[in-house]
Amino acid sequence: MAEKKSGIIRSMKYSAIGIEMAAAVAVGAFIGYWLDEKLGTEPWMFMFWVICGVIAGFRSLYRMSKKIMQEKADNEDKRSD
Secondary structure (H helix, E strand, O other): OHHHHHHHHHHHHHHHHHHHHHHHHHHHHHHHHHHHHHHOOOOHHHHHHHHHHHHHHHHHHHHHHHHHHHHHHHHHHHHHO
16 A cells, blocks of 8 residues: 555656646746736747746756655665665
């Protein structure tokens, strides 16, 4: 049973990576679209903020994968002891 819970938690961590990436791009697109409407700068704010969202998403992806790899290494160290 504990093994099944561990697999579910691991799956949730991996799915969070995709959700964070999509959310960052969506928030950037929303901000850019809203600013374009307010300032009349179409499509420049939209493009700028989508790029910012992509960068934020990849940053989050990097940080999350680094954390997962560290946890995996820690688990392997515990098993070898």
